[in-house]
Amino acid sequence: MTKSERQAKILEIISENAVSTQDEIVRILNDAGYNVTQATTSRDLQELRITKLMLPDGTYKYAAAKLPEINISEKMNAVFSQCLVSVDYAMNIVVVKTFTGAAQAVAAAIDSFVWDEIVGSIAGDDTIMIVVRNEKSAKQLTVKLSRFIA
Numbered sequence: 159m160t161k162s163e164r165q166a167k168i169l170e171i172i173s174e175n176a177v178s179t180q181d182e183i184v185r186i187l188n189d190a191g192y193n194v195t196q197a198t199t200s201r202d203l204q205e206l207r208i209t210k211l212m213l214p215d216g217t218y219k220y221a222a223a224k225l226p227e228i229n230i231s232e233k234m235n236a237v238f239s240q241c242l243v244s245v246d247y248a249m250n251i252v253v254v255k256t257f258t259g260a261a262q263a264v265a266a267a268i269d270s271f272v273w274d275e276i277v278g279s280i281a282g283d284d285t286i287m288i289v290v291r292n293e294k295s296a297k298q299l300t301v302k303l304s305r306f307i308a
Contacts, residue, residue: 159192165202167192172208172220183220234267238306243284245303247296254286254303261286268303275299 164187171177171186180199187194203220210218241260246253256264265281268288275295279288290296 161202164192164194164198165206168199168202168206168208169222172222176213176217176219178210178218178220235306237267238264238303242303242307245300245307247293247300250290250292250296252288252290252296252299252303254288256284256286258284260284273299 167187167190168183171183175182175186177183177186180196180203183203184194184196184199187199207223208220209223211221212218241256241264243255243257245255254261254264254268261281261284265279265286265288268276268286269279275290275298277289277291279286281287288299290299
């Protein structure tokens, strides 16, 4: 069982069941053959940005946030267009150059988007290295980010 398979199962569980506690999710996962702990489930819920919603009867249930692929406010758009210098890729790595001191903020913004192709990122002072799943994803992400270069 991979992390992505487990997280897909969690999304399936919360879409098909009105679960209100992490213990319920752990029990359902374990019953389905996934050997998980509450700590692992908690991290998965956080990574998937799953939140609790109040139902009309006053009870709560877990639900996945419905986020568009790219939802950048005018302020974020301005930050990107003012900070990005260049974007390029090699194999499955995207390299983003920013003005000095801006890489950490830009990387945090990129990490806040739920883009499935991104595995992770590392930021220095003016450079961000983004690891994606494959070269096709690297090219697509490069195109997405290049739109913000002024």
